[in-house]
Amino acid sequence: MGRLTxxxxxxxxxxxxxxxxxxFGFGYEFAELYDINILGTFSFKGTxxxxxxxxxxxxxxxxxxxxxxxxxxQNPGVDKVISEELPKLKKCFNKPVMANxxxxxxxxxxxxxxxxxxxPQVGWLEVxxxxxxxxxxxxxxxxxxxxxxxxxxxVKAATTKPVIVKLSPNVTDIxxxxxxxxxxGADAISLINTMLGMRIDLKTKKPVIANKMGGFSGPxxxxxxxxxxxxxxxxxxxxxxxxxGVSTAEDVIEMMLAGxxxxxxxxxxxxxxxxxxxxxxxxPSVMDKYGIENLSDIIGGVNNG
Amino acid sequence: xxxxxxxxxKNIPLNSNVYKMCLKGDTSFITAxxxxxNIKLDGKYLRRPISVCDCEDGLLTIIxxxxxxGTEQMKDLKEGQMLDILTGLGNGYNTDVSGNNPLLxxxxxxVPPLYMLAKELIAQGKKVSVILxxxxxxxxxxxxxxxxxxxxxxIVTADGSYGTKGFVTAKMDVDYSYFYTCGPEPMLKAxxxxxxxxxxxxxxxRMGCGFGACMGCSCKTIAGYKRICKDGPVMLKEEIxxxx
Numbered sequence: 001m002g003r004l005t006x007x008x009x010x011x012x013x014x015x016x017x018x019x020x021x022x023x024f025g026f027g028y029e030f031a032e033l034y035d036i037n038i039l040g041t042f043s044f045k046g047t048x049x050x051x052x053x054x055x056x057x058x059x060x061x062x063x064x065x066x067x068x069x070x071x072x073x074q075n076p077g078v079d080k081v082i083s084e085e086l087p088k089l090k091k092c093f094n095k096p097v098m099a100n101x102x103x104x105x106x107x108x109x110x111x112x113x114x115x116x117x118x119x120p121q122v123g124w125l126e127v128x129x130x131x132x133x134x135x136x137x138x139x140x141x142x143x144x145x146x147x148x149x150x151x152x153x154x155v156k157a158a159t160t161k162p163v164i165v166k167l168s169p170n171v172t173d174i175x176x177x178x179x180x181x182x183x184x185g186a187d188a189i190s191l192i193n194t195m196l197g198m199r200i201d202l203k204t205k206k207p208v209i210a211n212k213m214g215g216f217s218g219p220x221x222x223x224x225x226x227x228x229x230x231x232x233x234x235x236x237x238x239x240x241x242x243x244x245g246v247s248t249a250e251d252v253i254e255m256m257l258a259g260x261x262x263x264x265x266x267x268x269x270x271x272x273x274x275x276x277x278x279x280x281x282x283x284p285s286v287m288d289k290y291g292i293e294n295l296s297d298i299i300g301g302v303n304n305g
Numbered sequence: 306x307x308x309x310x311x312x313x314x315k316n317i318p319l320n321s322n323v324y325k326m327c328l329k330g331d332t333s334f335i336t337a338x339x340x341x342x343n344i345k346l347d348g349k350y351l352r353r354p355i356s357v358c359d360c361e362d363g364l365l366t367i368i369x370x371x372x373x374x375g376t377e378q379m380k381d382l383k384e385g386q387m388l389d390i391l392t393g394l395g396n397g398y399n400t401d402v403s404g405n406n407p408l409l410x411x412x413x414x415x416v417p418p419l420y421m422l423a424k425e426l427i428a429q430g431k432k433v434s435v436i437l438x439x440x441x442x443x444x445x446x447x448x449x450x451x452x453x454x455x456x457x458x459x460i461v462t463a464d465g466s467y468g469t470k471g472f473v474t475a476k477m478d479v480d481y482s483y484f485y486t487c488g489p490e491p492m493l494k495a496x497x498x499x500x501x502x503x504x505x506x507x508x509x510x511r512m513g514c515g516f517g518a519c520m521g522c523s524c525k526t527i528a529g530y531k532r533i534c535k536d537g538p539v540m541l542k543e544e545i546x547x548x549x
Binding site: 022023024029033057060061062063067074269271274 | 350391521
């Protein structure tokens, strides 16, 4: 057991660093840059039952210390993910991978999760009930405790692997939703997905993004993410994966102090393709600096005075 | 793709809002004309994708138009400053299929990537014709540079203040074996319609990462969904699907 090791739902991670879904594809773009086996794991591109092109472009907007995206769950559909993407992924990644799943109905989620649950390399199912970019789906399941619980119960009944529920910050009471997911059988909670945001071009006076609104991510949302991770981790017994603007080893430690067992890194991968490798390399010396022997010791270790 | 630091050796205006920047660094990952680089700027979150105008022995040249906060910041960068740049992005133009007398058509800041393309085609012994389109005389750049390579150059301006009045399509009634183009989308559409041969067209889109990870710049083509940053920016004429 190394200093960076953590346990996520019974599976040991060499370190808590996990590239977040939608920022790492199916891994192989990054495998050209570095050996992605150094990662704890990664969460692959959000997969739906049917193939999706996603939203019209422009899908991306610059923000202060962050960005907005409205990709809209572009993916080849679960059948092609299994027949084409996973075999390629297997060639460059030899650890259990996190399968990120979205849907438009409870049946969609169950179908896609069931298919991916059978794949040997899938270690966890990360059920996204929080995509802000798709009308009439995704986030609507994550904004009410009852709807989120319904998805979780149905997916749990149909699958064998640990189910992580990825929650939206665009809600009034994230704790109530997290608790409902825990009661429905979720094995872990991951948060936060992007915050709903918008930019307007002053020259054209039009929204920058074709979809008008999109998910705001990057360092600007980090404090919101730390706060929500803290609130949820204090309210549930299951592990929490923290994400939202994480860009450095210090951010990883802060998230873990707030209560995260593992940490996902999103937008940073797009700006700094070596972000996760740099974070993993930096962790031991940053831990030394703050007198941390083992990362697993600091989970939820914030000193409330 | 490679991430490395480049040192600015020159950053000069070509006209009132178009600038040329020369940079020294590792250019070994730039393998084809029409590729682009993605530049990190202080205080900006997203990198800025800019097409490669020329690249030779560790010297990279880019030409950019000041259109917003990022390029505004770029124009004030000084010689000697270092920039964090991702190189070797995008597929670039394929010169193997050009035939003997290819036609290159550029509009505005779509002109720069055609320079390295012309250079390469001429090095292959091909007879290169170039049509460069601008709004007005004061915006014209690189006419002489293309001539110096040995290209035959036609300039068009929308207001007729220099060269032929009109759009690039006004000069397309010539013989050519193949075409290559880069410019604003209305120009690409017009070139597409008027072209008599196969060709390659370079597209632009707001990008997230620039290297194929985020799906921020996807487009639909006859050959399926493509990422402009990774599967493009150059598309074959026959695979383009215009969405009106």
